[in-house]
Amino acid sequence: MGQIVSEALIERLAEWGVDTVFGIPGDGINGIMEGLRRSQDKVKFVLVHHEEAAAFMATGYAKATGKLGVCLATSGPGGIHLLNGLYDAKLDHMPVLAITGMQETSVLGTGYQQEVALDKLYADVAEYDQMIYNPAQLPGVVDIAVRTAYARRSVVHLTFPNDIQVADADADPWAHVAPASPPRTSPIRLQAPGRPREEDLQQLADLLNDGKKIAILAGAGALHAREELLALAETLGAPIVKTLSGKATVPDDSPYTTGGIGLLGTKPSEDLMDDIDTLFMVGTNFPYTAHLPEAGSVRVGQLEADPARAGARTATEVPVVGDAKEGLAALLPLLKHRGDGKFLKKYQKGMADWRKRMAAQADAGRNPISPQYVVSVLDEMAADDAVMTCDSGTIATWAARHWGIRGGREFFLSGNLATMAPGMPYAIGIQHAFPGRQVIGYVGDGGFAMLMAEFLTAIQHKLPVKIVINNNNSLGQILWEQMVLGYPEHGVRYPQPFVNYAALAEANGALGIKVEQAADVRGAVQQLLAHSGPALLDVNVNPDEPPLPGKIEYDQAKKFTEAFLKGQPHKATIATTLFKDKINELKA
Ligand SMILES: Cc1ncc(C[n+]2csc(CCOP(=O)(O)OP(=O)(O)O)c2C)c(N)n1
Ligand SMILES: [Mg+2]
Secondary structure, eight states, rough: OOOBBBHHHHHHHHHHTEEEEEOOOTTTSHHHHHHHHHTTTTSSEOOOOHHHHHHHHHOOOOOOHSEEEEEEEEETTHHHHHHHHHHHHHHHHOOHHHHHHHHOOOGGGTTOOOOOHHHHHTTOOSSEEOOOOOOOGHHHHHHHHHHHHHHTTTTEEEEEEEHHSBTTTOOOOOOSSSSOOOOOOOOOOOOOOOOOOHHHHHHHHHHHHSSSEEEEEEEEEGGTTTHHHHHHHHTTTOOOOEOOOOTTTTTTTTTTTTEOTTSOOOOOHHHHHHSEEEEEHHHHHHHHGGSSTTTTTSHHHHHSOOTTTOOOSSSOEEEEEEEEHHHHHGGGSSOOSSSEEEEEEEEHHHHHHHHHHHHHHSTTSSSBBHHHHHHHHHHHSSSHHHTEEEEESHHHHHHHHHOOOTTTTTEEEOSOOSSSSSSHHHHHHHHHHHHTTTEEEEEHHHHHHTTTTTHHHHHHHHTTEEEEEESBBBHHHHHHHHOOOTOOOSSSBSSSSSSHHHHHHHHHEEEEEESGGGGGGGHHHHHHHHHOEEEEEEEBBOOOOOOOOOOHHHHHHHHHHHHHHOOOTTTTHHHHHHHHHHHHHHHO
């Protein structure tokens, strides 16, 4: 018996280095499942509980490995469920392949059961989006899909009608009237050239050599360029500001960084942006331009891998196209070394104050528990090469400020889509790729609840992921956003009592720990991290702890006060928390 199309698909993906597919089967994709069954020694199928999570897992896998992430869903509803995770991959430029099922070719267009035109639905999310009509399209279109995902750092989609999935792989049923099948090129990944053009490098060097007060803004595109970034900061006497997706570019305790930027960034980073004459953006397309210097007020140079994105965010005098690591290595010899490091020292002093302020907020003595304290304990006890994944919400602020990058630690979250709920699926995807590594999913109660069945996936696949829930029984981020708009909060707190998520873990044979008192936090984190299997720590934290910006603008304070005056609930506890934070900072 010859191969069926699905076998040819999976074997070709294996030749491209794919070893894991995340998904859920269904009647629209049973043929592909048979292909996976026949090649299970080469490609592992990870059965999950929600297709959205499968797409997040593929995205997390791609973020941590740099390899193609693959997810699979059935026709109609399964394909629809994938979408949020696929948009996460698209917006953070991750190579992800979505494979979906489709109705048989003979009934396409008849409104057959579950018939959803997934190729049309995916037209916006997928850079390459193709229905397979004929076995002869393989392996050519699979190769084009994989190459496009890598080359454009994007989502690609292949949808297979049921009858094609199980058709003979060698079938070529129709008469050829024009040149026939797509080419069978070798499945070899070609990297884009990384070194920028010499004349561009010289222009960039001239701009930087002219600058007196320079800041480097490093993003996710520079995660592999730590050494070069530090050498650059040393040469230019310039602090490195990190986007949240670029948090792991350089260690948080490095004397060369002022940490994050934006609402969840640091005060020194905000001060720095007001102080510089030159900004050098490396591997970033940072979207929150309100936190960058006003266009035209400083000179801007940029090193960016994608020509389409170079100079796209702010008025850029010297946009240079190239890989961050290779580009910086080529740039460094062209730069003058600054002698005194005075500018850098000013910000090192600012950071020493900021670190004291942050440490003071991680108060071990508070009940209800301060969320900052929980992360600071995790930071202290986690391994030096631990991976932390995070959800969107106040957790992102706490992690940005209290999870320290050191050694080989990494940090991943939904950067540009900023969707809720990827933290746990990312952790699962990453743990599959690195079974021996400590992977911590630090998530919100809102985000966790959305995809909490995936904790069962972790249990069933015996993945030792560690989930820590910052349980404030509310959609905390939005609560504060409403107040900063000047409106009293509305519809953002879940009814009492706080849910017990630890019970979900315990009832299913995993370690589940519920903590309600600050005195129990250290012991619980220790037990969590020491556990060899999947484990979940659910900590009730203070919902009234505001994630304040590093530098509070007058207008923000005014709106906050307006919300108070218009009848903000829980005024007293919020005010008390703010007061205690301030007292602690003054004492520090
Ligand atoms: C899918 C989705 N829905 C809604 C939002 C808007 N949103 C952003 S953060 C947030 C609150 C998240 O709550 P939780 O996970 O409990 O984290 P917390 O802010 O409380 O720490 C919401 C509703 C979003 N980003 N994504
Ligand atoms: Mg919450």
